[in-house]
Amino acid sequence: MPTDDSTLAAPEAYGPEIAGVLVSRAQIASRVCQLARGITEAYDGSEVTILGTLTGSLVFLSDLIRLLPLRVRLDLVRVRSYPDTATTPREPELLLAPASDLKGKHVLIVDDILDTGRTLEFLRAHASSSGAASVRTCVLLVKRRDDLPSRPATDFVGFDIDDHFVVGYGLDYGDLYRNLPDICLLARFAGGSGR
Ligand code: IMP
Ligand code: MG
Numbered sequence: 512m513p514t515d516d517s518t519l520a521a522p523e524a525y526g527p528e529i530a531g532v533l534v535s536r537a538q539i540a541s542r543v544c545q546l547a548r549g550i551t552e553a554y555d556g557s558e559v560t561i562l563g564t565l566t567g568s569l570v571f572l573s574d575l576i577r578l579l580p581l582r583v584r585l586d587l588v589r590v591r592s593y594p595d596t597a598t599t600p601r602e603p604e605l606l607l608a609p610a611s612d613l614k615g616k617h618v619l620i621v622d623d624i625l626d627t628g629r630t631l632e633f634l635r636a637h638a639s640s641s642g643a644a645s646v647r648t649c650v651l652l653v654k655r656r657d658d659l660p661s662r663p664a665t666d667f668v669g670f671d672i673d674d675h676f677v678v679g680y681g682l683d684y685g686d687l688y689r690n691l692p693d694i695c696l697l698a699r700f701a702g703g704s705g706r
Contacts, residue, residue, distance in 0.1 A: 525691065530701035533677055534670055534694035539651075542669045543571070546649065547578035549667055550619065553647070558582040560616040560643075562609055562634065565589040566689065567623035570681035571651045571669075575621065586611050592630045603633040614642035623682050624652040628662035635663065652677065652694070654704075676705040 550559075558581070563572040565587050576583055589607035618638045625631055631648050638646045649667035655674050656662065678684050679691030688695070699705070 525695065528698050529678075529688075529691070530696040530698040532693040533672065533675065533696050534652075534680075536680075536692045539669070539680060539694065540574070543574050543651075544578060546667050546669060547575055550575075550649065551579055551581060553666070554581055554617065554619075556581070557617055558584065560584040560586060560611065560613065560618050562613075562618055562620045562638065563587050564620075564622045564630070564634070565607065567681050567683065568621050568651075570689065571623060572621050575649075584611065584616070588634065590630050590633060603630050605633075605637065609638075609641070612641075613638055615644050617645045618643040618647070620646065620648045622648070622650045624654060624677070625650045625662065625665060625668075626654050626656065627659065631665070632663045651680070652682075674704040676700040 559579075561572070561576065561583055563569065563585065566589075572585075576585060586609045587607065588605065588609055591604045591606050593601045593603070620631060620634045620638065622631055622634075631650065635646050635648060647666040648663070650665050651669040653665065653668050653671050655671060657674075675696055676684065677694050678688035678697055679693050679695040681689050682694065683689045684697055688697075697705070
């Protein structure tokens with residue numbers, strides 16, 4: 512995926528808070544189709560229970576599920592994650608648990624972005640301990656983190672990106688910018704992750 516400066520022309524309407532587009536809506540649409548094909552093949556006609564994370568995965572989730580010709584159950588979870596700048600890293604907390612019984616289900620966890628990986632690992636453990644028959648993970652973005660020794664493996668990944676703080680297509684900063692149709696760089700963190 513190109514990430515050089517020539518790709519960073521932000522639509523005027525986004526205003527000065529947005530430094531540029533990192534992944535365009537066209538790139539997203541095409542990649543989501545490919546992901547849906549991979550997921551459809553992996554489940555091979557089995558029913559899948561999708562656990563989507565609130566709120567960041569909502570836009571991705573709504574595009575993705577409409578491309579899956581499978582029997583799909585949809586459940587939503589909300590996890591409170593703590594920034595990894597905290598002096599004592601804390602376990603994520605489940606603020607909204609799955610409404611359905613995951614026992615015996617083939618669970619696909621869908622999240623917006625994998626940064627430290629703690630959120631995904633926590634949800635995978637929750638689904639496994641709830642008796643899921645299988646647990647797979649799908650994230651739209653994986654952030655490069657050369658400073659971390661290891662992170663959980665993911666089954667389906669949209670894009671690997673550099674360590675930038677990104678917004679749009681569901682991702683927020685202070686609950687703003689989720690509605691932008693492209694994945695964008697914030698001007699205040701341009702050139703860094705904001706950590
Ligand atoms: P984790 O560090 O992998 O547990 O990621 C925790 C959560 O932080 C993700 O699910 C996102 O909601 C949020 N997050 C991490 N990086 C970004 C970013 O660049 N933009 C917006 N949200 C982010
Ligand atoms: Mg999230």
